[in-house]
Amino acid sequence: MPTTRTITTTTTIRTGRAALIAPVLALVLALATLVALPAPRAAGADDRAERWAGFRIPRTGRAAGGWIGGYRLDDTPVFVITPRRRPNRAGFGSVDATSDLRGTKRPSGAATQRAAWILSKYGAHKDAVQAAAVDAAVLHLLGGRAWRFGARRGAARVRASGDPATVRRYVRLMLRGSRASAGPYQVSVEPTSADVGGVTGVTVRVTDGHGGPVGGLPVTVTSPDGGTSQPVAGPLEAVTGDDGRAVVRLAAPLAGWRTVVAEVGQVPLHWLRVHGADRKRQASVAEGGVRRTIVASARVAVRGPQSLTLAADPTVLVTGSPARVVATIDGDGSSRAATASLHGPFSSAAAAHCGGPAAGTVSMPVLDDGAYASPSVTPSAGGYYVWRVAVDGTDTSVPAASCGAPVRVRGRSTVAVSAPATAARFDVVSARVTLAGLPFSGPVDVTTSLYGPYGTASEACTGNHRDVVQRRPGNGTFTSLSFQVEEPGWYAWRVSAPEGDLWLGSASTCGAVGTLTQVP
Structure with missing residues (x-):
């Protein structure tokens, strides 16, 4: 049975000229063994190659004869790529990076990339069998029909190696890998x-x-x-x-x-680093083990926080008046949008929160950092309100939201009185009083006043009057306290409610229809 071997790969990074490194985003294949290659040859060094790793085989008078494996040019492994030419005795010129081997019978671009991949991945480990397999695989791709792995000349070279069975297995693995992976990473x-x-x-x-x-x-x-x-x-x-x-x-x-x-x-690499011969008709070589860094x-x-402060404008208003909020925003200065909503009404400032219903919602553009006044919202009911402003995030800022800037909205209370049209002397009379417009329950002290008597109805609401005060829990209709009417004439009724924290005070119209009582 043939001896079992492991294909060993070598990793190295050789920095070529910047113009020769393609600007593609690619990474390298992982390699089993890390073997650093020496630095490039110094100027004036001997430019003639010598045998490095491989097997002696019969001479043919061509570059492919006498040796299957790699050579060493100074300290750089190289492999013959022009097997028909004469052995190189004169030396080599400077390196030429190419993906296109010129000539009338040149290999295809795909074959060149595959050969470059094999040389780069496997061509720098000093092992006779592996070097021989690299040599055979490269000539299979670049040398022409006669040098293919299964052709007469290619097969003869492999048979002449020291371990032909293992070399064939390595060649198959290399060709299979190059077919699957070669090209720009x-x-x-x-x-x-x-x-x-x-x-x-x-x-x-x-x-x-x-x-x-x-x-x-x-x-x-x-x-x-x-x-x-x-x-x-x-x-x-x-x-x-x-x-x-x-x-x-x-x-x-x-x-x-x-x-x-x-x-x-x-x-x-997906291109070759070729050393041409100093003399015509002598063999050229390509470097092995060359890698690159991409x-x-x-x-x-990276998103940062935004700061957001709110101020109500105004802080106190009456129902039917516009309210707005001024938001001062500090973020990344990018254009974004903000949304403002007025939440309420609530019965007290302590109870106000942004989870309640919204009396209105408006949007506004935020073109840069700074202070922005929102479009107005008109609350229709008295009570305490609170503003919530949410600012959109950007690529580099986190969305921000803030709840605050309380607003006190005062409702408009109304009172009305309905009095009996007539009464007899010494009767005890009362009126029906209606209180409305309070946003929340009282208590509220409602005053009922009785003016008179007057000789004519046109004199109503002047002069002396008597008052009674009733504490009410809130909106509703109730009967006032009673008054005794002793003298004949006209009597006028009037009702008033004082202002509260969340409403304005009000008084009924004196002398209006339904608010006068006549005592014959």
């Missing part, structure tokens, strides 16, 4: 809004070149504008799970917009 940063003092939840989602989730990727999350007392929130480290997501929680100390930045390392960011709001 994508990253989305999805922060959730928070209130001041809470936390901003950040979900970093990574998908591969075919939209599948990528697990095991290292993620670092920071917030550069995390707050004045904490200019940079984080860094927080996480690793993507099997669903391709990593979740972290950032403190939210200040209100406003914040930037959340996710840095994802170990991202397999930086993705998003903006998210």
Whole structure:
């Protein structure tokens, strides 16, 4: 039986030229073993490759002969990508990042991305079998029909390796993985809004070149504008799970917009880093184990409180008069809306609350922070009222509401009297009195006055009069206390009610029809 091996992957971050790093949001695949690659070659170093990891195979006079595996260019693993050319004896030029291998028989863009993915993911671990599998898989994709894994030349190279069965199994795994995942990786940063003092939840989602989730990727999350007392929130480290997501929680100390930045390392490339030959017709190579870091960011709001103070304007009024409230609002200065409602009536200031019925509700725009007078509401009944104002929230402010600014509304009381039209001398007479307009129960002292006698009805309500006072519990009709009429003539009746905390005083019209009594 063949010996069982484990495909080992290598992670490294090599910083290429900024112009060559595609501005896509992608994260890297997780790798089983972390093996750091050396720094790039120094200027003037030897640019001829030497064998690094793999197996000797028969020479063919071509670059693909004599060795299956990887080479080392200075300290960088490289793999042949032009198997038909001559072995490179002269050395290599500078690196060229490309996703398009030029030539009349060039590989497709998809094949190039797959080869780049295999090189990036598996090409830096110094293991003979793995390096041989990388070599065979790359030529399968880039070398042309004859160098495919199952074709004559490709199969012959694998058979000549030291462990052909394991190399074939590795090649199949690499090709299958590249078919499923190669291409530009994508990253989305999805922060959730928070209130001041809470936390901003950040979900970093990574998908591969075919939209599948990528697990095991290292993620670092920071917030550069995390707050004045904490200019940079984080860094927080996480690793993507099997669903391709990593979740972290950032403190939210200040209100406003914040930037959340996710840095994802170990991202397999979807392009090649190619070293061309110094001489024509000699082989070119592509680097293995090259990874990149992708930086993705998003903006998210942290909501702070709004302050809200209320003042009634006016604080005392009479039914039928307009009432309004002045709301002083301090938030984030954004345009928003507010709603004001007048609740009541209540029998006392202590009993007033905003859970009661609303006498009216109005809306008003809030264009900025400051003081705003609401449209008016006209209460139709006396009593105590209280204002409630609710201000909408914004992206960076929490909705606010306040209940207060009491208003005393005084009703208009009315009294009326109905007297007997005639009476005899020395009769004891009384009148019917009606009291109305009190918003709540009394007590109230109602005074009934009898003027006269007069020689004519036109003289009513002048001169001497007699008064009786009755304490009443509230609105209603009742019989006044009695008076004795001894002299002949005209007598006039008049009723009055004093003002109270929640109503105005009133008096009946003296001399009106039904308010005079004649004693023949």
